[in-house]
Amino acid sequence: MHLLNADLHSHSSVSDGTLAPEALAERAAAAGVELWALTDHDEISGLARAREAALDLGMAFLGGCEISVSYAGETVHVVGLGVDGTNGPLVAGLEATRAGRRERARAMAEGLARVGIRGAFEGALKYVGNPDLISRTHFARYIVEAGHCAHTHEVFQRYLTDGKPGYVPHQWATLADAVAWIRGAGGEAVIAHPGRYKFTANGEWGLFTDFMGHGGRGVEVVTGSHTVAEQVRYGDAAIEYGLAASRGSDFHSPEESRTALGALPDLPGRLTPVWTLLAHRIESRTPLDLAAA
Numbered sequence: 242m243h244l245l246n247a248d249l250h251s252h253s254s255v256s257d258g259t260l261a262p263e264a265l266a267e268r269a270a271a272a273g274v275e276l277w278a279l280t281d282h283d284e285i286s287g288l289a290r291a292r293e294a295a296l297d298l299g300m301a302f303l304g305g306c307e308i309s310v311s312y313a314g315e316t317v318h319v320v321g322l323g324v325d326g327t328n329g330p331l332v333a334g335l336e337a338t339r340a341g342r343r344e345r346a347r348a349m350a351e352g353l354a355r356v357g358i359r360g361a362f363e364g365a366l367k368y369v370g371n372p373d374l375i376s377r378t379h380f381a382r383y384i385v386e387a388g389h390c391a392h393t394h395e396v397f398q399r400y401l402t403d404g405k406p407g408y409v410p411h412q413w414a415t416l417a418d419a420v421a422w423i424r425g426a427g428g429e430a431v432i433a434h435p436g437r438y439k440f441t442a443n444g445e446w447g448l449f450t451d452f453m454g455h456g457g458r459g460v461e462v463v464t465g466s467h468t469v470a471e472q473v474r475y476g477d478a479a480i481e482y483g484l485a486a487s488r489g490s491d492f493h494s495p496e497e498s499r500t501a502l503g504a505l506p507d508l509p510g511r512l513t514p515v516w517t518l519l520a521h522r523i524e525s526r527t528p529l530d531l532a533a534a
């Protein structure tokens with residue numbers, strides 16, 4: 242049976258990816274992706290360009306975003322799929338979520354300067370495609386360029402995670418708001434890469450029940466940041482909680498991403514693909530056989 246090649250998690254230069262939305266669309270289409278979503282961090286300003294490019298390339302498209310959320314003492318990410326990027330409350334909510342990134346970045350640069358990494362604010366800015374969205378990823382690229390670390394993953398471990406010199410805690414959106422903005426904009430909310438959270442305060446299943454209580458209906462099962470064991474663990478959780486399952490590479494750049502666009506295992510047949518909840522939101526110039534997927 243033909244399984245749909247859906248990639249529902251990727252980043253462009255509108256957030257912390259390195260490719261423009263059009264170039265990302267081209268790369269996805271060339272890789273055989275049939276249904277694609279752009280999910281920039283806290284931003285939907287790339288969606289119109291991404292949509293045009295995707296439709297021109299014969300790819301089906303879902304507007305998306307990945308919202309930063311503060312939950313039980315840690316940062317979790319909620320992916321919105323099928324959102325209308327012109328929806329007022331979503332646009333305003335994301336704008337409020339982005340606010341403060343610049344001040345945070347200045348404080349990060351001060352912490353880094355104290356351990357001998359100079360000029361990090363200006364250095365990170367050179368990699369920023371959207372002045373409203375300066376992120377830790379941009380700092381990581383600069384710190385590699387400046388020769389302090391061999392690769393960005395090492396930068397996160399040594400400098401940019403909780404307790405390290407360049408880490409500055411930040412207050413992001415609430416879980417309730419993030420889910421409400423996504424659903425209010427016509428989309429479905431999905432817990433991004435659950436395998437990456439520590440779940441110290443509330444336990445991982447506390448996040449699942451709170452998320453569902455707010456109206457969330459999906460969880461990423463097959464993602465670039467899950468091991469095979471995590472795919473099984475969160476596939477089981479999707480069934481136990483009655484959540485739909487998503488599949489996405491979390492692609493950021495040809496140089497840095499572990500997983501290429503569209504190059505993921507298929508969702509196990511026992512799961513309900515999240516795109517079956519979003520058939521009415523998928524845009525495509527050619528018919529897409531969701532039934533076969």
Ligand code: AMP
Pocket residue numbers: 257282309375376377378393394397398493
């Ligand atoms: P921010 O929103 O500024 O806190 O940046 C978060 C981004 O940093 C994530 O979306 C990832 O792209 C990146 N990131 C987080 N942890 C790591 C890691 N260990 N290695 C590489 N990139 C990471």
Ligand code: MN
Pocket residue numbers: 252257282378493
């Ligand atoms: Mn990122």
Ligand code: MN
Pocket residue numbers: 307318433434
């Ligand atoms: Mn994420």
Ligand code: MN
Pocket residue numbers: 250251252307491
């Ligand atoms: Mn992501």
